[in-house]
Every structure is written in C-alpha cells, then in structure tokens.
Amino acid sequence: xxxxxxxxxxxxxxxxxxxxxxxxxxxxxxxxxxxxxxxxxxxxxxxxxxxxxxxxxxxxxxxxxxxxxxxxxxxxxxxxxxxxxxxxxxxxxxxxxxxxxxxxxxxxxxxxxxxxxxxxxxxxxxxxxxxxxxxxxxxxxxxxxxxxxxxxxxxxxxxxxxxxxxxxxxxxxxxxxxxxxxxxxxxxxxxxxxxxxxxxxxxxxxxxxxxxxxxxxxxxxxxxxxxxxxxxxxxxxxxxxxxxxxxxxxxxxxxxxxxxxxxxxxxxxxxxxxxxxxxxxxxxxxxxxxxxxxxxxxxxxxxxxxxxxxxxxxxxxxxxxxxxxxxxxxxxxxxxxxxxxxxxxxxxxxxxxxxxxxxxxxxxxxxxxxxxxxxxxxxxxxxxxxxxxxxxxxxxxxx
Amino acid sequence: xxxxxxxxxxxxxxxxxxxxxxxxxxxxxxxxxxxxxxxxxxxxxxxxxxxxxxxxxxxxxxxxxxxxxxxxxxxxxxxxxxxxxxxxxxxxxxxxxxxxxxxxxxxxxxxxxxxxxxxxxxxxxxxxxxxxxxxxxxxxxxxxxxxxxxxxxxxxxxxxxxxxxxxxxxxxxxxxxxxxxxxxxxxxxxxxxxxxxxxxxxxxxxxxxxxxxxxxxxxxxxxxxxxxxxxxxxxxxxxxxxxxxxxxxxxxxxxxxxxxxxxxxxxxxxxxxxxxxxxxxxxxxxxxxxxxxxxxxxxxxxxxxxxxxxxxxxx
Ligand SMILES: Cc1cc2nc3c(=O)[nH]c(=O)nc-3n(C[C@H](O)[C@H](O)[C@H](O)COP(=O)(O)OP(=O)(O)OC[C@H]3O[C@@H](n4cnc5c(N)ncnc54)[C@H](O)[C@@H]3O)c2cc1C
Numbered sequence: 001x002x003x004x005x006x007x008x009x010x011x012x013x014x015x016x017x018x019x020x021x022x023x024x025x026x027x028x029x030x031x032x033x034x035x036x037x038x039x040x041x042x043x044x045x046x047x048x049x050x051x052x053x054x055x056x057x058x059x060x061x062x063x064x065x066x067x068x069x070x071x072x073x074x075x076x077x078x079x080x081x082x083x084x085x086x087x088x089x090x091x092x093x094x095x096x097x098x099x100x101x102x103x104x105x106x107x108x109x110x111x112x113x114x115x116x117x118x119x120x121x122x123x124x125x126x127x128x129x130x131x132x133x134x135x136x137x138x139x140x141x142x143x144x145x146x147x148x149x150x151x152x153x154x155x156x157x158x159x160x161x162x163x164x165x166x167x168x169x170x171x172x173x174x175x176x177x178x179x180x181x182x183x184x185x186x187x188x189x190x191x192x193x194x195x196x197x198x199x200x201x202x203x204x205x206x207x208x209x210x211x212x213x214x215x216x217x218x219x220x221x222x223x224x225x226x227x228x229x230x231x232x233x234x235x236x237x238x239x240x241x242x243x244x245x246x247x248x249x250x251x252x253x254x255x256x257x258x259x260x261x262x263x264x265x266x267x268x269x270x271x272x273x274x275x276x277x278x279x280x281x282x283x284x285x286x287x288x289x290x291x292x293x294x295x296x297x298x299x300x301x302x303x304x305x306x307x308x309x310x311x312x313x314x315x316x317x318x319x320x321x322x323x324x325x326x327x328x329x330x331x332x333x334x335x336x337x338x339x340x341x342x343x344x345x346x347x348x349x350x351x352x353x354x355x356x357x358x359x360x361x362x363x364x365x366x367x368x369x370x371x372x373x374x375x376x377x378x379x380x381x382x383x384x385x386x387x388x389x390x391x392x393x394x395x396x397x398x399x
Numbered sequence: 400x401x402x403x404x405x406x407x408x409x410x411x412x413x414x415x416x417x418x419x420x421x422x423x424x425x426x427x428x429x430x431x432x433x434x435x436x437x438x439x440x441x442x443x444x445x446x447x448x449x450x451x452x453x454x455x456x457x458x459x460x461x462x463x464x465x466x467x468x469x470x471x472x473x474x475x476x477x478x479x480x481x482x483x484x485x486x487x488x489x490x491x492x493x494x495x496x497x498x499x500x501x502x503x504x505x506x507x508x509x510x511x512x513x514x515x516x517x518x519x520x521x522x523x524x525x526x527x528x529x530x531x532x533x534x535x536x537x538x539x540x541x542x543x544x545x546x547x548x549x550x551x552x553x554x555x556x557x558x559x560x561x562x563x564x565x566x567x568x569x570x571x572x573x574x575x576x577x578x579x580x581x582x583x584x585x586x587x588x589x590x591x592x593x594x595x596x597x598x599x600x601x602x603x604x605x606x607x608x609x610x611x612x613x614x615x616x617x618x619x620x621x622x623x624x625x626x627x628x629x630x631x632x633x634x635x636x637x638x639x640x641x642x643x644x645x646x647x648x649x650x651x652x653x654x655x656x657x658x659x660x661x662x663x664x665x666x667x668x669x670x671x672x673x674x675x676x677x678x679x680x681x682x683x684x685x686x687x688x689x690x691x692x693x694x695x696x697x698x699x700x701x702x703x704x705x706x707x708x709x710x711x712x713x714x
Binding site: 128131132133134135138157158201202203204210276277331332335336338339340341356357359360363364366367368371372373376377389391 | 501507508539540541542543604605606607613615616666667670671673674675676677680681684685688689692693696697698702
C-alpha cells in the first residue's frame, strides 16, 4: 500500500466500525409509509451528524466538514456498503441550501441557518412552476416589496420533499422589466408562514416525493433575501450547480456500492455463464466507474477554482444515463419477477432492487434539476460554444 | 360472413376510441373479435391469423384490459381440435377461458383467471382445457394495472384437446398467436403514446415557443416514428408470411423493445408531468415493460433467433 492511501484505509476502518455500531438495521422493511420514513431519516441524520459523517462536503469551519474528496468518497462508499438509508429528506438542506448559503449568505444568515440544518431543519427547493420548467427564467411567482417584507403570490411545482419541509429556497419575480433573468430574486421562505399551502403529488412509482406549493399573500422578511434584489438568477446558479455536480459524488459512489444487486440477479437467474449478460454487466460496471471518475474530477476542479460553465452538466448527464442503464438492466434481468408490484421503500435510495420502481424513479435524474435535454443544450452551447437557438419565436415569425 | 379484415380493424378502432385502460369485454365478444380467426366452418369469421394481429393493435392502442390474448389462445386450441363445439361456441361468445402468457411452461401470468371457467394448458405431448372450479387461483398484482394476472394451480381434471405430435403442433400455433398478439398490442400502444407525445410537444410551450419547434425533439420523435414504422412493416410481413416460430418470437421481442423505447421516451419528453399518476404516460410505460416480459423476453427470443439464423447460414 502506498503512503497516500494508508490514511484513507484507516478512515475506512474507522467508518466501518462506527457504522457497525450505529447503522440502522431492518429499516427497509419498516419504511413502507411516510411516518416510518420520517422517523428513520431524522434519526439517522441526527446520528450521522453526531458521528461527524453527515456533511463531509461542507467547509472545514462547520462541524463534520472539511473532508478531502478522497475521504468523502470513502465515507459515501461505506454508507452504501452498510446499506444505510439515503438521506433524501435532508438532501436539499445539506446540499442545495447549504451550498447556496455558503456562497451567497451573509455572515448573519449563515450563522442563523447552517447550524439549524445540522440540527435537522428540512429545506426544499421552490424554483419550477407550471409554465416554468426547462424555461426556469420564465417563472411568474410574484414578490412585491412592502417595507421590510416581500409579499409573495403564485404557485410552485415539483418541490421535492415540499410536504415535509420547514423552509424553501424560493425563486420569485420582482420585476418584469428587461431580460427574464434580470427580474428574479432569491428568498428564504418559512413554509410555516401564513398563506402557504402544500399539496403532495402522486408519482408513478407510488411515492409522493414532490409537492405543489401555493403562495397567497405570504410575507417574507427582506432580511431573508439571498443576494440583492434582481440577482436571483445568479444565486440560483449556485443551487443548480450544487445539484448537478456536488451531489453526484455521493450518488455515484452509492451506485457503485450497489452493483451487487445486479450481480445477485445474475446469479439468481442462473446466468453466470451467459456471455451477453456478462458483457452488459461489464459495460455497466465500467460506465459506473466513469460516472464516479467524472464526479471526482469535477469536484477536484471546482476546489481548484477551475470549474467551467457546463462541467456540472457533463457530470449530471453521465450520472443520469448511467442510472438509467443500471435500473434498465435490473428490469431486464428481473424478468417477469420485476413486473410484479412491490411497495416501495421510502427513502430507499436510487437502487433498491425493486427494479420497476427504481427504473421509474430514475427519471428523477433525467428530468429534475434540468432535464437531460437541457444539460445537452448547456454542454453544446456553453461548453462547446455552439450557437444558441434564436430567441423570441412567434407564430408570425415562423410562418 | 363477409366482413373484411380492414372493416374489422376500423370497427375495433372506433369501438375502443376515446377511453384508455377500460375493460370492454362484452363489446369485444359482441363485435365478434374473439372469433375473427376461427374458420367459417367452425362458426368463426374465417379471417385468419393476420386478423388477430390487427385486433390486438387496436386493443393495445386503447390499453384495453381483459383477457383477450389468452382467450384467443384458448379459442385457437378449441378450433384446432375436435373439442365439443359447445365449448368453442361458449368461448367465442365471451365465456372467459384463459391461458398462461408465461413462456416457461409454468402456470403463471394467467389473465383474469378469477373470472374464467377454463384454462388452456399446453404440456409436452398434450394440450388440454382445464376447468377452473377446483383450482387454486392466486392474484399477482403487476405494476401494469391494465392487466390482471394470476398464478393457477389447477385440479387434475383435463379435457384433452390433442396428444402427441398433434399436440405439439397445436401448442406451436397457440404460442405463435400469443406472440403475434403481444407484438400487435405493443405496436398499437406505441403508436398511441407516440401520437399523444407529439400532440403534447405541439401544445406545451417553453422558451416562448412550442416544444415541437426544437429540432432536438423533432429528431427524437422522427426516430421513434421510424422505429415504429419498420417494426410495423415487419409485423405485417411476418404475420402474413411463412415465418418460423422463432422468427415470430424475434418479432415479438422487437415490437416490445420498440414499445418500451417509445414509452420511455414519451415520459422523458413530457417532463415532470409524465411522472405523475394524473397523466397517462405511465400506463403505456407499464404495459410496455409487462409486454416485454410476457411470452419470453427479448434476451431469450433474440438468442433463439441468432441460433436459428446461424444454423441456416451454415446449412
Ligand atoms: C422527480 C423530480 C423532482 C423535482 N424536484 C424539484 C424541486 O425540488 N424543485 C423544483 O423547483 N423543481 C423540481 N423539479 C422540476 C424539474 O426541474 C422540472 O421538471 C424540469 O426542469 C423540467 O421541466 P418540465 O417538467 O416543465 O418539463 P418541460 O420543460 O415542459 O420539458 C418537456 C420536455 O421538453 C424538453 N425540452 C424543454 N426545453 C427544451 C429545449 N430547449 N431543447 C430541447 N428539449 C427541451 C425537456 O427536456 C423535456 O423532455 C423536479 C422534477 C422531478 C421530475
């Protein structure tokens, strides 16, 4: 073993020992409803935070932060290997909210919100609207400044974990002048505020992971604005970049840690000697390693201050296609067995072995956070410098 | 009877239009769809195997639920044997008689067994109809809610329809019909969801224009249409011609693969709304994946096709 990997191996042992003593057991069987899901997620997050493993990607000044990339990867791999719950409930808090606060929050905002995240406060993201999906900048949810508050009216759609969240990263329109992007402002919304209604949406794999949020004369203190008025688009890019790049270190490590599920299927269906199946498994395993490698490289570049616009899209598109390939192979090898309905495990992660459910859930990564098509546009236009589609099409112009 | 295949197809399409995933069992029976392939002499419409495929295209297009595929397999067996005419007449009139849609010889994947009077059982050297009175029938809930499948452990009663080599020939005809029906169902479903997706792209606006204006998406639907058109041509050619059972199996594999690919793309192209129960995309996606798994999956069917082609190449 070379000198560089020795401390990592000792971290690995340390995490493994800690997990042996602390990882929740039998949670998969228990998490068949939202009550158990919330209990499990909250309990496990608190444990991890106490053990110092909840937020290894945070900066060193915060408890549990300051891990090197290599260390982070060891931690995520071990968490997957020990089959611990994926922290879906606090995902937006520890990644999207925290990253955006680190970059844009005032000292006072950071001091207020960051410790609460570690104590388990749940955030969701309120960007999309019925008519603003891929075209996020077209959003219409309106905030009007009145003294020290903004009064917000409108509707948000697809807010993951919205129905369980305490707080919301809210992107609103404060002006209709000029470019669509220029009129946006970023607010930190308390979902317990008067005038907020949250309605869960039923998804095709059986969960209700996302929700609609209706805002009716909701007051948000001006102190809870991130960045300046009209700077919302730039702030939102931090959130999106964290979603598209940073989170995928953990998720691709988890995917790598879940390959045994496919191996199990191959064995269970007696196809260990089937050359076609082995080739497909080998191809998938290589793709997964590539997804881990590109997430790795992205973060290294980011830390070195060398992130290019579009790099995060490469990472996300690689991950989403690989996750699709993974769950697709599961459905295929699962045969008719995979077609029988199994209730999903809430918070079970992206690879639970309930193959049809996993397959349908994999769309979360090909659509959410900017769809694959949108990532392709970003890669082509921003990274590769190809011309953008002309703007401002109208019926008359096309005729 | 003077009904032509085209007339039957059009009538079926009209009859199922407008609603998705409904049980239209009495309509299917009343329209004579179940008896389409049965020779005139045995009281059917005498339209042959091709008509079966065409009917299932229409059933698939509307995601019609119910045991039509299995029922037609039972009818094919009854019509192809000297079974009592009374049983055949009952089956053609819609008295539910079912069959397994699994390809591994197990009595699994049996549609609507809970409302069937009989079940067709094909074993090596024997094809029989089994009354389901004394059978143990276990529901197996599938992700696809447009079909209701059961495991069946039948009693020992058997109405033998054929034995020995006649049974094997009959079993092959039944399997062929199942594969053609699954292929047809898949192509009809694929066509329907592709049409719905194109409509959606024309109406959904982002970036101040309909999504349909993006060439990236136009090319995607063009690819889907091309895949579908080629699969449909193959379907017609193989259903009409002298294709081997293995070739019909490969056709089924191909048609279900195309269905799956189109249904998968449809969800993606609908964006978030495609992932909700409120929208119809998932109904197609789930039926497509079930169709792919029923009747022997693509891995198995395509490997067999490769083996057969290889043997012929060296023959
Ligand atoms: C599981 C899940 C979780 C989500 N969580 C959140 C959340 O927490 N917070 C939040 O704010 N939002 C969330 N979203 C919303 C997500 O960001 C949007 O669904 C996504 O941006 C796509 O928007 P849309 O659904 O309106 O699809 P549309 O924008 O209508 O797109 C439909 C199709 O057209 C394609 N398309 C659109 N524009 C172009 C173009 N210019 N070129 C080529 N193709 C194009 C899309 O790729 C897609 O295939 C979530 C979505 C999902 C599915």
